[in-house]
Amino acid sequence: MNGVRSGRWQVTASQHRPIRRDQAVQVECARELLGVAFSEAPNKYYFVLRPDHMVVEADSTIQSIMENLQVYRNHLTVVFEGFQYQLGDFHVKAGRAVIAHSENLRGIVLEVEYLPVSSLGKTHQLMQEFVDIWQEVAAQSMTGRIVHLEPNFGDYSLSDQYSWQHTALQYISLMVHFLSQRTN
């Protein structure tokens, strides 16, 4: 497709669980805290609380704060990594998803970004057409199918203008999807 490779990328998504001093006593808190870090945005960190439909953006120092608070413990980390490509107005990241420290491959990831426009509403059809082209290519040359995963951004009060918070939610959704595949 005449894409130009433009470097590596990495996204780290983590699942944290609450720490209870007395295991016999319940705690009123989120049972799962999900976090995301992007190699392209090293000064930022994102949290997602799915039951609360919340995306939180903070500086990367929030990780040190959370470590000092010692209220949540890392349970599992999924690393997404690979190469990125420029295809005209599209920026494509292709890579794999592995459980950290195990090299256990959970899946292949494709991220597509349309650079000229940030509006989700205005680009929805165009993005769908781009994905359809990839489906045709994939059907001819690969086993397996591309599954288009897109969370409902509106449920999380995210605006029509695409942002890193949208991307954070997408990678959390990917992690949840891959982990659910694992337990099937």
Add this chain to the structure above:
Amino acid sequence: MECVVQGIIETQHVEALQVLLQGLCGGRQEKLKIHEICLKSGTNLGVEASEVHLLCSLSQTDPVWTVRHVGGPMRGAGAEQLPAHVRSVLESSISSNALRFFYALGYKMDYELVRIGYVFQFQRVVPITVTATMLCKVPKLHAIDEAIPVTPGIQLVELTAPASTENYSEAVGAISSFAEHLAPLIHLSKPGVPTGVVPTASTAAASLVSRGAMKVS
């Protein structure tokens, strides 16, 4: 990490303090209005009970949220000899849903207050920040516009400087040295060490304010 000393000053002398600070460092003075929420971890949550502060700066057009975690002061015989507290401090900017986020994590509000006053920032060996603020209690939940001073007529002055394990002695020396310049108006010491107001502050303040007025005219 940061070094910190603090003291109290009568509100009527804050103008003189501003004149003195302008004269000493010519630094920028900015208004300060911060809504501070102290959160404590819920029952049984975490390795031990913990506390975190959410700060919402209301000085700008759009509120800016910060989460701040303050560790205990440095301990040991050496630390006790220091004229300032040296403590670990971590801060992070955070999106405006921070309060809802920490509630969801199991934290509960312990108290909230509003700090209103001024902040000076300048460089003296290390970056030094001076704040003079009135602490106001919030009578109803988040009713910050109805905040009333806890101690009318008295403001809290704090000097802080960032520090590291390598340079904290230098930072302590810098703020201690600067604190001496403010001695005519205010006694500054480690947090928790009572100081009281300076008995001769009125005389010093009158002199500073008149000198400041002469410079303007």
